[in-house]
Amino acid sequence: xxxxxxxxxxxxxxxxxxxxxxxxxxxxxxxxxxxxxxxxxxxxxxxxxxxxxxxxxxxxxxxxxxxxxxxxxxxxxxxxxxxxxxxxxxxxxxxxxxxxxxxxxxxxxxxxxxxxxxxxxxxxxxxxxxxxxxxxxxxxxxxxxxxxxxxxxxxxxxxxxxxxxxxxxxxxxxxxxxxxxxxxxxxxxxxxxxxxxxxxxxxxxxxxxxxxxxxxxxxxxxxxxxxxxxxxxxxxxxxxxxxxxxxxxxxxxxxxxxxxxxxxxxxxx
Numbered sequence: 001x002x003x004x005x006x007x008x009x010x011x012x013x014x015x016x017x018x019x020x021x022x023x024x025x026x027x028x029x030x031x032x033x034x035x036x037x038x039x040x041x042x043x044x045x046x047x048x049x050x051x052x053x054x055x056x057x058x059x060x061x062x063x064x065x066x067x068x069x070x071x072x073x074x075x076x077x078x079x080x081x082x083x084x085x086x087x088x089x090x091x092x093x094x095x096x097x098x099x100x101x102x103x104x105x106x107x108x109x110x111x112x113x114x115x116x117x118x119x120x121x122x123x124x125x126x127x128x129x130x131x132x133x134x135x136x137x138x139x140x141x142x143x144x145x146x147x148x149x150x151x152x153x154x155x156x157x158x159x160x161x162x163x164x165x166x167x168x169x170x171x172x173x174x175x176x177x178x179x180x181x182x183x184x185x186x187x188x189x190x191x192x193x194x195x196x197x198x199x200x201x202x203x204x205x206x207x208x209x210x211x212x213x214x215x216x217x218x219x220x221x222x223x224x225x226x227x228x229x230x231x232x233x234x235x236x237x238x239x240x241x242x243x244x245x246x247x248x249x250x251x252x253x254x255x256x257x258x259x260x261x262x263x264x265x266x267x268x269x
Contacts, residue, residue, distance in 0.1 A: 041111065042090040043102040046082040061127065068129040070103065070110055080105060084126035098142050098177045103131065113140065113174065134174035141208065142177050143167050150186035152218050159190040159220025165213065168196060172205035183216055193217045 049060060049067065057067050066084030071077050080103065090099060103110040112131035120127055134140060145167050152161050168181060181199055188194065193214040196207055 041100040041102055042094065043104060043109075044082050044086050044090065045104045046080040048105065049079045049081045057128075066126050066129065068131060070105075070112060070131045070133055071115065072133040078105070078110075080131075082129075084129075087129065088126055094179075096179045098144065098179070100134070100175065100177075101131070111135075111174075113142070113177075136173075136175050138174045139171055140174045140177070141169060141171050144170050144178055145180040146215060147180045147182045148185050148216060149182055150184045152185040152188040154188055154190035154192070154218030154220060157190060157220070159218040161185060161188075161216065162219050163216050165196070165215045168199070168215070169208040170201065170205050171208055172202065176202055176204065178202055178205070185216060185218075188216070188218050190218045190220045191222050 046068070047065075049065075060067050060081050064083070065081035066087070068080050068082060069077050070080060082103070087101070090101060091097065098113060101112050101114070103112055110131070110133050112133050115130040115132045117126060117130075118128040119125060132140070146163065146165055148161065148163065152159070155161050170177070170181075172178075178201075181201065183194060183199065185194070194216050195212050196209055196215055197212045199207060199215065201207060
């Protein structure tokens with residue numbers, strides 16, 4: 001299963017309880033961040049369909065209708081057919097997988113977020129969509145892209161910016177899902193990190209994680225202070241090892257001619 005970049009509404013059933021952090025903690029080295037503008041809404045027309053086997057789904061696709069299901073909390077799911085090309089056009093225009101889509105069905109409007117999209121692996125054409133019906137004020141868990149702005153201090157010094165997490169999980173109002181979470185990295189120095197708990201979020205939004213993690217950093221060599229060599233001891237400088245060795249070898253070289261002279265002298269009678 002795949003869809004537009006990013007992810008969609010996620011179910012809350014889990015054996016682990018993620019940690020929710022609203023806004024960010026007061027940290028001395030905290031950098032300024034901001035959340036992007038809230039998403040727009042778009043509309044598509046749909047018609048009811050009978051949930052059948054694969055044969056019925058193929059017939060619907062042959063007629064140009066893309067099958068989908070609207071899931072509603074506490075109510076029965078609704079099977080629909082719609083123009084898949086129109087839905088693809090919406091995502092190309094919004095460039096946001098968390099766009100609210102108003103589904104017009106028999107005079108009723110169903111505002112929905114996308115739960116899952118199934119595409120043809122070759123043509124990438126939309127083949128099936130699961131919609132999640134949402135209401136104003138309803139809190140949903142969504143996955144939102146992370147972006148950066150500014151030129152980091154570490155990059156200006158020769159480092160390289162590295163985005164460690166391209167998306168984060170948020171819990172927020174279904175009508176207040178940000179298109180992305182932007183991080184201003186202007187003050188980020190080489191070797192420093194910005195963590196998930198430091199991201200600034202829209203009012204009422206919380207970031208979900210079981211354990212805090214790094215989102216962005218600047219990699220590169222950290223400048224080291226140059227320490228001068230220790231001053232030589234009073235009374236002179238130490239001779240290089242090579243010269244010292246040569247100085248010791250000199251007397252041995254001079255002793256050789258003395259032995260040769262002794263050999264030439266006549267023996268005493």
